[in-house]
Amino acid sequence: MKKQVVKMSGKGPKFPGGVRPFSAAIRAGDFIFVSGFHGGGSNPENGEKYDTIEAQTRQCLNKIKHALEAAGASMDDAVKCTVFIDSGAHFEKMNEAYREYFPTDPPARSAVVTQFVRPGMMIQIDCIAYHPEK
C-alpha cells in the first residue's frame, strides 16, 4: 500500500502546473498527515477578517477537520497536533478556542512561538491522525 493524496476542494495560490506545492493531507497506511494550515483570510460568507487569535485558531482547526473528513476520519482520530503561534501572549486565548474542537481526550501537542511567512498570520496548526483503513 502506497501513500495516498486526500482529495479536497478549495481555493489557493496557483503554482507552475496549476497546483499548490503541497497536499492538504496524505494517507499513509493507518495514519493521515494534515498539512500546516494557517488561520488568516476572511469569512467568505460575510467578508469578516479572521484577525483575532481565537478566529484564526478556529479557522485552522476547521480546515484540519475538513481535511480529516475528506480522508474518512474525524477530529476524534487526531493523535498529534503541532501549534505554531506568533506570541506567547496569545497562548491562553488560543487554548480556549482549541478546546472547542477537542473537548475531551485531546491529541498530544507541541506548541512553539515563531514567525510566519505572511503578515497578519498568527497561527498555523498541523495534525497527524490515526484512522485504520477497513
Place this chain on the structure above:
Amino acid sequence: MDIENNSQQYNKNQSPIVRGGDFLFISHRCGRRNPETGEKNTTIETQTIQCLKKMKRFLEDDGASFNDITQITILLENAKDMEAMNKAYFSYIQDKCPARMVIVTPLFQPDMLIQMGGIAYHPLK
C-alpha cells in the same frame, strides 16, 4: 516499536533517518553545500534543491524512495524567501506534493537559509 537506523552517521547527536515500523523519520538538514562539486549553495533556490536531494539520498539509502515522503516541515530563515523557495521546491517535487508545514525561524548559521525534515511511509514487506 521496531526502531533501526541503516544510514551512515553524519552527526553523533542525531541520526539522519530512523525507521519506526512502516515509517521513516528524516532529521532536519540544511543545504549549504553541494557534495558533488564541493561548492557552497548561497541562494534560497540552490539550498532548497540541496535539502530535497539530501532527503532523497537518505530515503534511498534505506531502500525507500522520494515518492514515499508524506510530510515535510520547512524551517525558513527569511519570510521574503517564501516565493523563491516555493518555485524551487515545486520544480523538484512536481506532483509528489506531500503534506507540508512552513515556519520562519532563526537558523543556526548565518549562511543557512533553510532546513527540511520529514516523515516517509515505506512499509516493510
